[in-house]
Amino acid sequence: GLATTQGILTYVGKPLAPFAGHPHAYGWQGLYRQNYPVLGKRWMANCDIPDLDLLPAHYGIKALQFSAGLELAPLHLGLWALSWLVRLGLPVDLRTHASRLLAASNWLDRFGSSDGGMHVIITGTAPDGSAHTRQWFIIAKDGYGPYIPTIPAMVIAQKIAAGTAFKPGAYPCIAQVTISEYLDALRMYPVETYTY
Structure with missing residues (x-):
């Protein structure tokens, strides 16, 4: 908007x-x-x-x-x-x-179209010294792209409702949601993920 x-x-x-x-x-x-x-x-x-x-x-x-x-x-x-x-x-x-x-x-x-996506590409060094690149994509159909960044807030709200305690105050929510929690919540939308 x-x-x-x-x-x-x-x-x-x-x-x-x-x-x-x-x-x-x-x-x-x-x-x-x-x-x-x-x-x-x-x-x-x-x-x-x-x-x-x-x-x-x-x-x-x-x-x-x-x-x-x-x-x-x-x-x-x-x-x-x-x-x-x-x-x-x-x-x-x-x-x-x-x-x-x-x-x-x-x-x-x-x-x-009403389709969108996001991606994360990570390049780094493995413990054996070899270079590795991983690519992860989320493809959202039918206008559901704007829901992708809202998923962590939804997961955290569900955790709070279930009694999970978080430290009080305002702060970035880094590492507060696991990838499996994120993907589980994402399943309710017409969204697909791809890993290469």
Whole structure:
């Protein structure tokens, strides 16, 4: 909706705070194509989210990238082009155009689908010194993509209702939900996972 669009436009074209492996990155730049099972290739670009700070600190990650993409290339590449106006220092505040950009996106929705996905690609060194890469994809059908990030909150709420005690206060919920708990909760939606 409008609030999400405004949130994204706050960092488009602006320098992101340095994060693991990326001392100089800009919002909605770092353009690349990601191949998804079922969905095919989608454009991706840099996003600014708390995970960039939280995950390296918790897991000791040396290099991290968080990207998002819009299904329709004209929308994704159009926003990428607008990011350059901001990066080059032109006097434009994209947030003031959020409602118009959202209206254009909504109009173009008819040319896309209601299917989306997310992925995690991890590269590291095994105990024997060999390099390993694992890829994990979630593909959501029929507009259920926005449910994917809500699953941990749902699992934690169920744990609290069942009597599980958590330390009081507000803090990131890193490592509070296991992958099996997450996948069990995900089964109620038209979602598939793929591991390579």
